[in-house]
Amino acid sequence: MQEALVEFYTAHASSAAVAVARFLSPIPPSQNPGRLYDFLRTTNEVRVKGDVQYALQSQMRRHMSSDEINAWAEIISCYWRAVDRIVKAEQAENQGRSAERHALDTYDAWKDLTSNFIKYISNGALPHWTVFTLYFTANHLRKFALKADEQIAKAKPVAFSAGFQDDIVSATPRNEKLEEAARVFNRIFALCLGDRNPDWMTSRRWGVYCIANLQFKTYFKLKTISLSKNVVKSIAAQSDLPQFHLYPASHRVTYMYYIGVISFLQEDYPKAEASLTEAWNTCYAYSTRNHELIMSYLIPCRLITEHAVPTKKLLDQFPQLRSLFGDLINSIRKGDLSGFDKALAEGEPEFVKRRIFLTLERSRDIALRNLFRKVFLAAGFEDLKEGQTEKDRIRKSRIPLSHFAAALRMSTAGADSGQVIDDEEVECLLANMIYKGHMKGYVSHEHAMVVLNKKGAFPRTGV
Amino acid sequence: MHQTDQNLQTEAASPVKPPKVEWTPEVREYVGRAFEAENAIKGISREDTTKKLKEVIGFFAERKQLASVTWSTYPLPQQILRDERASAAAEATMPSPNAVTNPSYAPTQSKKRKSQDPDETPAENSIPPWRKTNNLEDRITFSGGNEKRHKKNVLSPPSKFDPSDLEKRKQRFNLGKPANNKSTPPWGSARNESDSDMNSAPVVGTNDKLEKSYFRLTAPPKAETVRPQAVLEKTLQLLTRKWREEKNYGYICNQFKSLRQDLTVQHIKNAFTVKVYELHARIALEKGDLGEYNQCQTQLKALYSQKLGGNPAEFTAYRILYFVYTCNKTDMNDLLAELTPADKLHPWIKHALDVRSSLALGNYHKFFKLYLDAQNMGSYLMDMFIERERLHALANISRAYVPCLSSVVNSKG
Known part of the structure; x- marks a missing residue:
């Protein structure tokens, strides 16, 4: 037993949460694949508590209070039990037996470990930095769940419902264990946020954001994203947290990313843009994956707020994003409606998965605007009047509806043949453009004309 | 012995009532019996007995009912304690939440008492206080004083219902009870014994009435009140006919709810179940009863996943339209994620999807055209948001057109 705990002793002596977490990991390190088995063999179910207690006592008496020794003894015994279940599950899997019970056992054992961890941190037996070890433990709990x-x-x-409900199918959730885990995370979050320790250096509040991120992740998985709002609210309500910029960048980036995505899903695009931009700017420069994740929301967001499409340079930098958005963006640029519809339909499964489909769909307006803008440009200029130079020639601002109709029909011709656009629909789409502020002017139904502003007919596009 | 008695007298009475309490000979004798060595029960200490004794006597003294209790047959405090503990243990090993609310469920207690007091008088007063406190009404109206007893009484959960509801519920029980008592002897009702099994094991109905009013179940259903599938099928025919003839939604909804309940308690899940839910959902839609519609829709979703037939495409289309109505982007997204390419080509679903996209893009021209050829009950759903969208379109038009807009454009909405 002593031998098995050496790793723990050194880890604990360094006060490094990650090192302790590595000791309490359910996954054996690659250079020592038999670690869990070895650890398991050091004791047995009956003796584990006593063995660990004895080992800790003889070795760590001078470094720890007796409370802390007890706490670690309990935690390490729980860990041993969890390892036992993990190994058993692995063996069962190798023999091809049913895995359900084993998965549940493993989860329960690991939950036990997590709960004990919480208990000893909240009663003060363990030092403050162990909240980060707890974070890793909790993250494993999420995976087991x-x-x-x-x-x-x-x-x-x-x-099927077993009680006296009126209906056949009970409302019991499909993700029972993950929901249970979410409640455990909630307790950890409260543990961090509720720390009244006035000394910042040893406060558990440094764990607030990383646990919040864990909760977001879980809520997203559970499709109960609205619960994330409670977390955000309770953080906002705490006035005496350490300043945000003092937290580790990894906590901040993830937190801002989630805030951005949550705002995005609530259709609060300006806030989403601000948060995502901040996450983008803080993000570790070489973390391509994270950059891509942030951009996959920031691009649709900017399409809505600024009607801005990403530059080619940006897309070239991230091949993943290019394959995701490339066609769509090109179609928007060209005002190619059928190309847009095709790209949207092709990307739909992926867009829906990322929950950006409905937002991206709205950017069809921009493609439409670009198309109409081309019609406007193609109409050319008014004849020069006296005193006018080439420089301040005025574009023709009265354009027959039929021109727009022709453009629309050309643009959608390639799409599935079912699309027939009658003149009323053209008017409708034009009215939409004007209503949404993409175009300035008005429609004259009587004359079948669109009358555009002489200046800035298409705001923010230079004409 | 006498001294204990005296002790008790002052102690028990003092917190509750000012001095003058007349201890009848019966009470004195009862107290005396409580401390006789031959009546001692193993595992229950003298202190516990004394405490319980005080509680029991205090309880009746408080209400001035000391004289009305037949003390000679009243269970001794240690017996009460033993029964309480036994039932607590039974409760712990068999956690059955519904047992609590079911008055016909009287575990070990009642039986034991019978064996001890064979000549028990049926008088109301002979019901010991711990049974009384289990009574729903008492639990609410009694406060203070016997709080301790509440805590001890494991059978009574904290009441979270408001009194009027409880009263109604109690009445319902009383309504159902006599029939049950007649048909099953009080000692050997298998149903009461295996209460926890009842939750999962399906009932097989024996009722052959076609119509039945809906009651929300709070206890295991009785076979006599449940209709088997063969009867239910006839019921469905009857209801369909009645709906066509009378269009009385209140009645139909009630009947459908009891129909659904009977299906549930018998664990019937097949094509017929789907049919019932579909029909109820359609009727609810027609009447704009979104609550019932949603319940049916939820059930249908799960039933369709079992591949039990029915019209999944129709109801998928309704779900899309419903999310258009609620503007719930999150749910809409989840729904879109579930659709297979084959689903998207289905004309009904495609129609609903087109409605969605036309509104998302503000293409009201297309939207109103789609409204005109809505499928199935889709138009009832679209009716719910047609006004809203018409206003949108109007705002749109009034912004974009010069004031002299001909009525032609307008009328197409």
Whole structure:
């Protein structure tokens, strides 16, 4: 046992949360794949508590209070039990036996570990930095919960109600374990946020954002994104948190990213843009994946707020984004409606998965505006009047509806043949453009004309 | 012994009532019996007994009912304690939430009491206080004084309902009870014994009435009140006919709810179930009863996932239209994620999707055209947001057109 705990002793002596977390990891390190088995063999179910307690006591008496020794003894025993379940699950899997019970056992054992961790941190037996170790433990809990839910779902596809409900199918959630885990995370969050320790250096509040991020992740998975708002609210309500910029960049970037995405989903695009931009600027320069994630929301967001399309340079930098948005963006630039519809339909599964489909769809307006703008440009200039030079020639501002109709029909011709655009629809789309402020002017139904402003007919596009 | 008695007298009475309490000989004798060595029960200490005794006597003294209790047959405090503990243990091993609210469910207690007091008088007063406090009404009206007893009584959960609801519920129980008592002997009702099994095991109905009013169940259903599928199928025919003839939604909705309930308690899930839910959903839509419609829709979604037939495409289309109505982007997104390419080509679903996209793009011209050829009950759903969209379109038109707009454009809405 002593031998097995050496890693723990050195990790604890360095007060490094990550090192302790590595000791309490459910995944063996790549250079020592048999670590879990070795650790398991050091003791047995009956003796584990005593063994660990004894080992800790003889080795760490001078470094820890007796409370802390007890706490670690409990935690490490829980960890041993969890390892036991993990190994058993692995063996069962190798033998091809049903995995449901094992997945549940593993999850329960790991939840036990997490709960004990919370207990000893909240009663003050463990030093403050262990909240970060707890973060890693909690993250593993999330993964185990996912696995357990997967197995449950496999075992019984639909839960039929067993009580006295009026309806056949009960409302019991499909992600039972993950929801349970979410409640555990909530407790951890409260543990961090509620720390009244006046000394900032040893406060648990440094864990607030990283636990919040864990909660966001879980809520997104559970499709209960609205619950994230509570987390955001309770953070905003705490006036005495350390200043945001003092937190580790990794916490901040993830937090801002989630805030951005949550605002995005609530259609608060200006706020989403601000948060995502901040995340983008703070993000570690070489973290391509994170940049891509941020951009996958920031691009649709900017399409709505600024009607701005990303530059080619940006897309070239991130091939992933280019394959995602490239066609769509090109179609918008060209005002190619059928190209836009095609790109949108092709990308739909991926867009829907990322929850940006409905927002991207709205950018069809920009494609439409670009198309109409071309019609306007093609109409050319008024004849020169006296005193006018080439420089301040005025574009023709009265354009027959039929021109727009022709443009629309050309642009959508390539799409599926079902699209027939009658004149009323053309008027409707034009009215929309004017209503939404993409064009300045008015429609004259009687004369079948569109009369555009002499100056700035298409705001922010230079004409 | 006498001394204990005296002690008790002052102690028990003092917090509750000012001095003058007449201890009848019966009470004195009862107290005496409580402390006799032959009546002692293993595992229950003298202190506990004394405490319980004070509680029991205090309870009746408070209400001036000391004389009305037949003390000679009243269970001794240690017996009460033993029964309480036994039932607590039983409760712990068999956590059955509904058992609590079911008055016909009287575990070990009642039986035990019978064996001890065979000549128990049926008088109301002979019901011991811990049974009384289990009574729903008492639990609410009694406050203070016997709070401790509440805590001890494991059978009574904290009441979170308001009194009027409880009263109604109680009445319902009383309505259902006599029938049950007649048909099953009080000692051997298998249903009461296996209460926890009842939750999962399906009932097989024996009722053959076609119509039945809906009651929300709070206890396991009785076979006599549940209709088997064969009867239910006839019921459905009857209801369909009645709906066509009378269009009395209140009645139909009630009948459908009890129909659904009967299906549930018998765990019937097949094509017929789907049919019932679909029909109810359509009727609810026609009447704009979104609450019932949504309940049916939720159920249908799960039933369709079981591949039990029915018209999944029709109801998927309704769901899309419903989310258009609620403007719920999150749910809409989730729904879009579920659709398969084949689904999207289905004319009904495609129609709903077109409605969605036409509104998203502000193409009201297309929207109103789609409104005119709405499928199935879709037009009822679209009716719910047609006004809203018409106003949108009007705002749009009035902004974009010169004032002298001919009525032609307008009328197409």
